[in-house]
Amino acid sequence: MTTTRTWPERLWTWVLYLSCGLVFVFLLGPILAIVPLSVNDSNFLTYPLTGFSTRWYGEFFTSEKWTRALMNTAIIGIASTILATTLGTLASFGLAKARFPGRGLIMALVMSPMIVPVVIVGVGFYLFFAPLGLTQSYLGLIMAHTALAAPFVVVTVSATLAGLDPSLARAAASLGAGPLTTFFRVTLPVIAPGMASGALFAFAASLDEVVVVLMVAGPEQRTLPREMFSGIRENISPTITAAATVMIVAAVALLIALELLRRRAERMRTGAEG
Amino acid sequence: MGSEVTATPQTTASRGDTVASRALLRQLRRAERRRQWGAFALVAPLVLFLIVAMVLPIGDMLRRAVDDPEIADVLPQVTRAFDDWTDHGQLPPDSVFAALAADMASARAAGTLPIAARRLNYAVDGGRSLLVNSARRLPETAPNWRDTLIAADPRWGELDVWAALYQARGPLTDFFLLAAIDMQRDAQGDLTATPADRAIYRDVLARTFEIAGAVTLLCLLLGFPVAYLLANLPPRRSNLLMILVLLPFWTSLLVRTAAWVVLLQENGLVNQVMMMLGVTEAPVRLVYNRIGVYIAMTHVLLPFMILPIYSVMRGISPVYRKAALSLGATPTTAFLRVYLPQTLPGLAAGVLLVFIMALGYYITPALIGGAGDQMVSYFIAFYTTDTVNWGMAAALGAVLLSATLLLYWVYNRLVGGGVRLG
Numbered sequence: 207m208t209t210t211r212t213w214p215e216r217l218w219t220w221v222l223y224l225s226c227g228l229v230f231v232f233l234l235g236p237i238l239a240i241v242p243l244s245v246n247d248s249n250f251l252t253y254p255l256t257g258f259s260t261r262w263y264g265e266f267f268t269s270e271k272w273t274r275a276l277m278n279t280a281i282i283g284i285a286s287t288i289l290a291t292t293l294g295t296l297a298s299f300g301l302a303k304a305r306f307p308g309r310g311l312i313m314a315l316v317m318s319p320m321i322v323p324v325v326i327v328g329v330g331f332y333l334f335f336a337p338l339g340l341t342q343s344y345l346g347l348i349m350a351h352t353a354l355a356a357p358f359v360v361v362t363v364s365a366t367l368a369g370l371d372p373s374l375a376r377a378a379a380s381l382g383a384g385p386l387t388t389f390f391r392v393t394l395p396v397i398a399p400g401m402a403s404g405a406l407f408a409f410a411a412s413l414d415e416v417v418v419v420l421m422v423a424g425p426e427q428r429t430l431p432r433e434m435f436s437g438i439r440e441n442i443s444p445t446i447t448a449a450a451t452v453m454i455v456a457a458v459a460l461l462i463a464l465e466l467l468r469r470r471a472e473r474m475r476t477g478a479e480g
Numbered sequence: 481m482g483s484e485v486t487a488t489p490q491t492t493a494s495r496g497d498t499v500a501s502r503a504l505l506r507q508l509r510r511a512e513r514r515r516q517w518g519a520f521a522l523v524a525p526l527v528l529f530l531i532v533a534m535v536l537p538i539g540d541m542l543r544r545a546v547d548d549p550e551i552a553d554v555l556p557q558v559t560r561a562f563d564d565w566t567d568h569g570q571l572p573p574d575s576v577f578a579a580l581a582a583d584m585a586s587a588r589a590a591g592t593l594p595i596a597a598r599r600l601n602y603a604v605d606g607g608r609s610l611l612v613n614s615a616r617r618l619p620e621t622a623p624n625w626r627d628t629l630i631a632a633d634p635r636w637g638e639l640d641v642w643a644a645l646y647q648a649r650g651p652l653t654d655f656f657l658l659a660a661i662d663m664q665r666d667a668q669g670d671l672t673a674t675p676a677d678r679a680i681y682r683d684v685l686a687r688t689f690e691i692a693g694a695v696t697l698l699c700l701l702l703g704f705p706v707a708y709l710l711a712n713l714p715p716r717r718s719n720l721l722m723i724l725v726l727l728p729f730w731t732s733l734l735v736r737t738a739a740w741v742v743l744l745q746e747n748g749l750v751n752q753v754m755m756m757l758g759v760t761e762a763p764v765r766l767v768y769n770r771i772g773v774y775i776a777m778t779h780v781l782l783p784f785m786i787l788p789i790y791s792v793m794r795g796i797s798p799v800y801r802k803a804a805l806s807l808g809a810t811p812t813t814a815f816l817r818v819y820l821p822q823t824l825p826g827l828a829a830g831v832l833l834v835f836i837m838a839l840g841y842y843i844t845p846a847l848i849g850g851a852g853d854q855m856v857s858y859f860i861a862f863y864t865t866d867t868v869n870w871g872m873a874a875a876l877g878a879v880l881l882s883a884t885l886l887l888y889w890v891y892n893r894l895v896g897g898g899v900r901l902g
């Protein structure tokens with residue numbers, strides 16, 4: 207903070223620190239509080255803890271219900287991430303390359319899955335794809351999650367492309383590289399961190415999605431969030447806290463990966479400039 | 481550009497120039513067109529995919545808000561016979577009664593009567609049993625179908641029932657859209673408010689806006705100081721604190737909801753701490769009610785308030801405030817009259833973003849709220865999967881979608897303006 211001089215200023219600074227501290231406790235407290243409960247040996251989800259036990263993790267990683275949910279989350283998440291990243295990256299290049307008629311409309315369409323309330327997407331999918339036999343199928347869920355994740359890829363890759371120095375490609379071309387060589391040896395390495403963070407956003411979007419799964423998935427396709435939903439609704443058991451902890455670890459891993467990618471992208475940019 | 485070329489004087493030399501520049505222009509245009517097509521070809525796969533996976537499903541859903549085929553499909557003769565009914569102040573003529581009786585007999589034989597019965601039930605209390613029971617009581621032939629029908633159920637002598645059947649004759653209807661805002665048509669076809677004992681959707685919509693508004697306000701109150709702190713700390717320390725905002729942001733919604741259910745339960749940590757601190761004697765009910773919904777939704781949406789405000793605040797040069805201070809403004813005045821106005825684009829973006837997201841919430845109220853805390857999304861899902869009243873689901877969906885798109889349009893204008901201001 208700036209140098210404080212008078213006592214009211216100092217008081218305000220402390221009020222600011224205190225209120226922000228409380229907000230940080232509010233933001234992180236619940237997430238941190240659920241972790242110890244997952245290694246508590248009691249059936250009750252209350253403090254104080256009664257003893258250490260890994261049995262809830264044992265149940266989480268061995269029960270058929272949770273392992274299938276874990277598998278489904280991975281299958282649907284990875285498939286929709288690959289699809290969304292491919293489609294989204296291509297589209298970002300197209301959108302960055304030229305202004306063609308209807309560009310505004312296309313941008314609105316591409317961004318729409320981010321804006322439209324997800325329950326409407328879910329109902330739309332439910333009513334439209336049920337007659338085609340795509341509900342209660344992996345394909346239907348992967349399609350829905352791809353649509354929901356694609357805007358994240360377009361936003362991140364477009365931001366990277368906007369920061370891409372066009373003289374790089376011109377320099378490569380003037381040195382005799384063909385368009386493909388230029389793309390794979392010059393452009394791609396520069397935008398790769400952007401693509402990777404887009405993919406991480408896409409995966410996180412799929413990992414967090416539950417409304418569409420609630421409406422479209424059959425019992426075979428239930429994902430981790432879906433199992434947690436019924437777990438919370440019916441009878442919250444300590445296994446949920448183990449599942450939650452696993453997902454918190456996933457969130458931390460995503461956060462670290464994104465931070466590393468951000469640093470790498472920064473290095474590439476400054477390296478290109480300097 | 482083309483007009484410039486044709487406007488050149490008609491000398492031999494310039495005609496040669498014109499031909500050459502025309503060729504060049506053509507070439508340029510062709511190259512530009514090729515570029516555009518190339519760009520479009522790159523965008524096309526995603527556009528096509530989104531048309532199939534977003535536009536068509538949502539369009540199909542919205543169509544169902546005005547689509548009303550059941551009565552026309554199941555009772556085709558009466559639908560046609562309604563042409564004979566000219567004076568809607570009186571009961572329809574005998575031909576309509578006869579057509580209805582014939583329709584009921586054939587629909588009953590085909591097993592399709594329940595479809596029409598369900599549709600009539602949306603518009604008339606007890607409409608389902610009215611249609612099914614009187615169909616069961618009808619004889620095969622009758623000298624006068626009007627008397628026979630009224631004898632089977634006296635409600636066939638009521639104008640309201642016939643008006644409802646008439647208005648449901650399809651193929652299009654405004655019934656569901658009107659119902660979504662608690663309006664209906666009376667026997668004469670005029671708009672009236674739905675009677676208070678049947679009106680629920682205005683309450684649901686008002687509640688949705690109330691919850692979204694309260695959560696937005698809470699997020700603003702909690703988010704503003706944090707954004708301010710993050711924007712004014714040295715980068716190293718603010719980056720560290722930023723992780724505290726980003727970790728909840730990246731943590732699954734279900735995890736956070738589960739955490740709140742555990743913490744807010746009767747013997748949960750929050751109640752334990754409050755009792756230890758002497759705030760309350762006995763456990764307070766914090767979950768499965770509005771308090772829980774406010775707490776959990778604020779927790780989920782708070783990062784969406786902090787991040788836009790932070791990014792605008794970080795771009796505000798400290799020079800202005802220093803100038804205000806050096807000109808004799810008190811720190812409070814400098815904050816309120818110089819700093820705060822510059823944060824408005826970020827505040828507007830955060831407020832609208834959180835409000836738009838909160839409007840569509842479903843999971844958190846469904847898990848943490850009680851029966852009186854469900855938002856419009858809950859009813860959309862409920863009508864889709866539980867009661868199969870797709871018209872009503874679609875109409876409520878249309879209302880929610882319009883509100884969202886309208887607010888997003890405002891958001892886009894404000895944030896676009898905000899970027900230019902910064």
